[in-house]
Amino acid sequence: MSIRLYDTATREVRDFAPLEEGRVGIYVCGLTVQGEPHVGHVRSAVNFDVLRRWLTHRGYDVSFIRNVTDIDDKILTKAAEQGRPWYNLAYDMKRELDRAYDALGVLPPTYEPSATGHVPEMLELIDRLITRGHAYAADDGSGDVYFDVRSWSDYGELTHQRIDDMEAAEDADPRGKRDPRDFALWKGWKVATEPETAAWPSPYGPGRPGWHIECSAMAGKYLGAAFDIHGGGVDLRFPHHENELAQSRAAGHAFANFWLHNAWITTKGEKMSKSLGNSLTIPKVLERVRGIELRYYIVAAHYRSHVEFSFEALEEAATGFRRIEAFLDRAQETAGEVPVGEIPVAFAAAMDDDLGTPAALAVLFDTVREGNRADDPTSQAAAVRAMLAVLGLDPAVPAWGPRGGDDQALTGVVDALVKALVEQRAEARASKDFATADAIRGQLAAAGVVLTDTAQGVTWALADPTTEKDSD
Known part of the structure; x- marks a missing residue:
């Protein structure tokens, strides 16, 4: 079966080649490093990490580029408010972002270009656009350079909008623009309000790049004039990705063949963002759950589905993931070290269908249930590890580190208590005291523990979350 992906530009799921x-x-728009990353920020990184892992599993050699925007109006404003150099703020927040990615098992990109490191490429692209009649330097002395949206007849093709229906671009003073929708490619240095360190020399005067030109220039440098997939959050479709596409095509580049966008994580129905005051930073969330559990929570939803965040839902997801871990632990106790096996056909079919992680996880839980019933669960455990690996969720991977001491101790206590009750039940059955044996089994069931009698003895597992929901 071929891989099929939903292309935002064509609004259809189509075969990927x-x-x-x-x-x-693959080029994925990274973050503007202006503050601590929150749960909404990392969703894009996790979703596209799964895409990358799946394509790699399918045998492709993947070049994965994720940029960093380290110069921007917001960075300059926040740095000034904090009384620190803008590059110091950007550097510190980039380190926080790296720690968040590491905590969630996000693989490092093939290249991670920064905007400040690619100003020459941006100026070259701007010059090309001016030469081809699609950009102009403002005549108001500001030093700004704009893309002329009216010069490109296909402007709006990504989001299927007409120019006259679009709002004005608010990225620069409109007085130097021919059309309010024209967007900034280069921003002239504002001597009175901006530090000299935030300006680079250019043919148009000192200044800095606009946001949109950054990604076009960096994607072209590392992936060429045409590449396979451009990704990012759904909020980037307009104006950022629309403008990227227009300026790149106007410069004569084919640019991206597929456009993929992940949905938001919302709180109270609104996009999670610092400006709304409803952000949840990664360090704070990781005080409640482990990084692998937070990743599982994100992966469990389809990448194009909006997720309404709550700690209750997060902790429920964490409990479900611990059931998977408990199964793998018991399989290891029974059969020794569990290898990484083959991925089930149904799991692969779900992943090939536009990264259908909810359906893929249903296959995974079916395999766990089958393993819990088996006398020798090695084959099921090996398949579970294979499925977890392509989702970036294999708990045996050393990068996840050991489980927390408190969690490990609690797991040991629970295991000892359950085993003690299992022994009491066995003694009761041996004495033909079936009423007591049934009562013990009922107590364990009420606590969410399911016993299975096998030829090798009694095994136990936490009740499957899917079964619990179905019985409601």
């Missing part, structure tokens, strides 16, 4: 056989180029 790389432009170059055996190789895939």
Whole structure:
């Protein structure tokens, strides 16, 4: 079965075929490093990490580029408010972002270009657009350079909008624009309000790049004029990705063949963001659950589905993931070290269908249930590990580190208590005291523990979360 992905540009799920056989180029818009990353920020990184892992599993050589925007109006404003150099703020927040990615098991990109490191490429692209008649330097002395949206007849093709229906671009003083929708490619240095360190020399005067030109220039440098997949959050479709597409095509580049966008994580129905005051930073969330559990919570939803965040839902997801871990622990106790096995056909079919992680996890839980009933669960455990691996959720991977001491101690206590009750039940059955044996089994069931009698003895497992929901 071929991989099928939902292309935002065509608004349809279509077969994916790389432009170059055996190789895939992916460019994902990274974050503007202005503050601590929150749960909403990391969703994009986790979702596209799963895409990358799945394409790699399918045999492709993946070049994965994720940029960093380290110069921006918001960075300058926040740094000034904090009385620190803008580059110091950007550097500190980039380190926080790296720690968040590491905590959630996000693989490092093939390259991670920063905007400040690629100003020459941006100026070259701006010059090309001016030469081709699609950009102009403002005549108001500001030093700004704008993309002329009226010069590009396909402007709006990504989001299927007409220019006259669009709002004005608010990225620069409109007085130097020919059309309110024209967007800034280069921003002239504002001597009175901006530090000299935030300006680079250019043919148009000192200044800095606009947001949109950054990604076009960096994608072109690392992936070429045409590449396979451009990704990012759904909030980037307009104006950021629309403008990227327009300026890149106007410069003569084919640019992205597929556009993929992950949905938001919301709180109270609104996009999670610092401006709304409803953000939840990664360090704070990781005080409640482990990084692998937070990743599982994100992966469990389809990447195009909005997720309403709550700690109750997060902790429920964490409990479900611990059931998977408990199964793997028991399989290891029974059969020794569990290898990484083959991925079930149904799991692969779900992943090939636009990264259908909810359906894929249903296959995983079916395999766990089957393993809990088996005398020798090795084959099921090996399949579970294979499925978890492509989701970035294999708890045996050393990068996740050991489980927390408190969690480990609690697991040991629970295991000892359950085993003691299992022994009491066995003694009662041996004495033909079936009433007591049934009562013990009922007490354990009420606590969410399911016993299974096998030829090798009694095994126990936490009740499957899917079964619990179905019985409500």
